[in-house]
Amino acid sequence: MTQSPHSADGRTTPPDSALVRELRGQRGRTRPVWFMRQAGRSLPEYREARKGTGMLEACLRPELAAEITVQPVRRHGVDAGIFFSDIVVPLKLAGVDVDIVAGVGPVLGAPIRTSADIDALPELEDSALEPIREAVRLTVAELGETPLIGFAGAPFTLAAYMVEGRPSRDHLGPRAMMHSDPGAWRALCEWTARTSGAFLRAQLEAGASAGQLFDSWAGSLGLADYEEHVRPASGSVFDAVRDLGRPLIHFGTGTSELLAAMKDAGADAVGVDYRLPLAEANRRLGGSVPLQGNIDPALLRAPWGVLEAHVRDVVASGAQAPGHVVNLGHGVPPETDPAVLTRLVELIHSIEDDAPAG
Numbered sequence: 406m407t408q409s410p411h412s413a414d415g416r417t418t419p420p421d422s423a424l425v426r427e428l429r430g431q432r433g434r435t436r437p438v439w440f441m442r443q444a445g446r447s448l449p450e451y452r453e454a455r456k457g458t459g460m461l462e463a464c465l466r467p468e469l470a471a472e473i474t475v476q477p478v479r480r481h482g483v484d485a486g487i488f489f490s491d492i493v494v495p496l497k498l499a500g501v502d503v504d505i506v507a508g509v510g511p512v513l514g515a516p517i518r519t520s521a522d523i524d525a526l527p528e529l530e531d532s533a534l535e536p537i538r539e540a541v542r543l544t545v546a547e548l549g550e551t552p553l554i555g556f557a558g559a560p561f562t563l564a565a566y567m568v569e570g571r572p573s574r575d576h577l578g579p580r581a582m583m584h585s586d587p588g589a590w591r592a593l594c595e596w597t598a599r600t601s602g603a604f605l606r607a608q609l610e611a612g613a614s615a616g617q618l619f620d621s622w623a624g625s626l627g628l629a630d631y632e633e634h635v636r637p638a639s640g641s642v643f644d645a646v647r648d649l650g651r652p653l654i655h656f657g658t659g660t661s662e663l664l665a666a667m668k669d670a671g672a673d674a675v676g677v678d679y680r681l682p683l684a685e686a687n688r689r690l691g692g693s694v695p696l697q698g699n700i701d702p703a704l705l706r707a708p709w710g711v712l713e714a715h716v717r718d719v720v721a722s723g724a725q726a727p728g729h730v731v732n733l734g735h736g737v738p739p740e741t742d743p744a745v746l747t748r749l750v751e752l753i754h755s756i757e758d759d760a761p762a763g
């Protein structure tokens with residue numbers, strides 16, 4: 406266990422890592438890999454650690470959050486930890502009545518419908534973020550040389566939960582609000598951007614090596630709506646942490662048409678879901694942006710030979726991008742056999758670039 410160095414201002418300087426180099430476009434000979442939702446129900450040690458503890462309560466207990474974050478790194482040998490928390494944790498810390506209901510997702514006691522609801526939203530106090538900083542400090546100390554990825558929910562995805570009050574498929578509520586009451590929509594996005602920005606900043610200041618902004622549901626938007634009603638707020642989240650100099654990844658699902666706009670919001674690297682081959686994503690981004698992705702989570706339950714061929718395709722498809730961090734195209738499904746993930750990490754680490762650039 407290596408202790409991370411603390412600088413005079415109390416901030417922690419992260420270790421150098423293959424993940425960070427790759428996200429900066431310094432392509433290594435092999436691909437770093439981590440999995441979205443690598444910590445969670447696919448792991449028996451997670452189910453054991455979580456017994457009797459609610460999801461949000463677990464996120465706010467620093468020792469437990471650190472232990473759960475480290476579990477998949479220990480087991481699979483992935484190249485990064487992703488901080489165990491949730492996109493709605495900063496809402497909870499601000500005082501919003503929100504819970505995560507097992508098998509459902511985030512549910513709000515009082516969904517946001519009007520300008521008055523938005524004006525009444527509480528501001529997130531910096532001191533409320535202390536359990537997050539403490540959990541990150543414990544985690545980076547435990548991870549040693551392995552980098553930790555911090556994250557936050559993007560304004561649209563958070564606003565979608567806040568307006569609908571619960572998960573939805575079409576996000577009609579938030580998409581209607583951005584057109585019928587653009588002022589209220591802007592105010593809501595500004596609140597979520599401030600709140601998420603502070604949450605991400607706390608993680609990076611406490612020692613996370615990189616950050617990922619999850620705009621999981623941005624794929625329900627057309628490009629024009631995204632650019633006009635969403636991208637400025639997502640840009641504010643990136644702006645809130647830019648001075649810290651850590652690489653920032655922007656990810657959504659169903660966002661094949663939005664990749665360039667998501668890059669332009671202020672990301673250094675773009676996460677691609679399983680729908681679009683990486684070679685095509687790279688073309689759409691002008692060949693200049695490090696990519697992350699995009700193994701189809703459905704194939705985790707396919708016969709090994711089918712999965713192996715798919716993974717080799719994914720790595721080959723990403724070969725022209727300036728950097729490529731392997732990941733799934735979305736989160737690990739809870740019923741995944743963890744042994745398959747461990748074997749995947751070994752496979753990915755065994756594939757070398759034919760002619761490494763630089």
Ligand code: CP3
Pocket residue numbers: 440441442443444445446460487488489490491492493505506507508509510511556562572619621736
């Ligand atoms: O390894 C990791 O990625 C761990 C950290 C993490 C969680 N949530 C833990 C979690 C991260 C990065 C998130 C982000 C998150 N939360 C997103 C963006 C990523 C994505 O999946 O698109 C979203 C949309 C949420 C909201 C949310 N939280 C949903 C839809 C759910 C699923 C509800 C369910 O039970 O199926 C959650 C709960 C949640 N967040 C769990 C975990 C491990 C499951 C809770 C449990 O184990 O009981």
